[in-house]
Amino acid sequence: MTTQAKPEEVSAGSGGTPFLSVRDLSVRFSTEDGVVRAVDNLSFDVAPGSTLGIVGESGSGKSVTNLAVLGLHNPDRTEISGSIKLDGQELVGAPNRELEKLRGKKMSMIFQDPLTALSPFHTIGKQIGETFRKHTGASKKEARDRAIEMLTRVGIPQPTSRVDDYPHQFSGGMRQRAMIAMSLVCDPKLVIADEPTTALDVTVQAQILDLLKDLQQEMGTAIILITHDLGVVARTAQDIMVMYAGRAVERGTVREVLKAPQHPYTWGLLSSMPSLTGDVNIPLKPVRGTPPSLINLPSGCPFNPRCDFREKVIGGGCTSERPPLSPATGHAAACHLNQAQRQDIFIDQIKPRLG
16 A cells, blocks of 8 residues: 655745745646646745756656745646745635736746847847836836846947847847846846756856856845756755656755755756766666656656665665655655665765766
């Protein structure tokens, strides 16, 4: 018989009192083939001025989670339960008019592909100024001046002339900077960055990440960074949550999780990446298999069909019981392997790859 884990209590992380508090969040979509459990009983916090990195393969629930925070799911096709509190205000079940007041002003999003997120029919300045006018009632001139100010802050050269350019006249890195300017134009206290550097070359990636860190320090913004790149998380975030099949499987500070990971899925993610300090004679080892269907999840631990260590769990608990994310606070992992087993496996098999 499959046992459901108890709701997880999560500390505020390394940044103090949370600005965003998510508890027992579940997001489900009804389809012709069945119910897609895109997010299942997820809890986490983000404190002011801190960055939470959310990592995992495509389909793990990262973007679905944060679209729920922003209230961008279609309520007629989506079932959302649990609690999402932004600065103490409950967002689950809130009227759309209330969410519209918050989006852009108190919380905003940097989308993965700015070329598709930006309208090709309007200038960069008009699109940045539109958000500012909506939330402040500013005049067109004030909005244009604010757009120029924001383009200056994100490092766009000649902002007084480039403000009248269209998106196709910007390079990829400049479009991403314009998206950041748009997301920060009203000084929101929460910014969700969805794969903000995926399509950019390494040099521009570094510039964008440094820009986000600088603006965060200047404005005290809380940031959620959605990515599949653990290197980006290591460079940018203080805390990390690893997601698999709509659930959190590991959580802790970046230093804790990347230096001494506790979950086999996290081991797999790290072992599939090249390391500058690991043993170069040990080949990279990708996570075997494919992510599960979110309509027909495996019983027990959802990672068990791909796990190389499930036979070490006596009694077959991996296939019958969902492991809780424990301990309740600090560095936690949802795994049936006991602490001693995980420590031995990490030291003997994983750490030599990581250095």
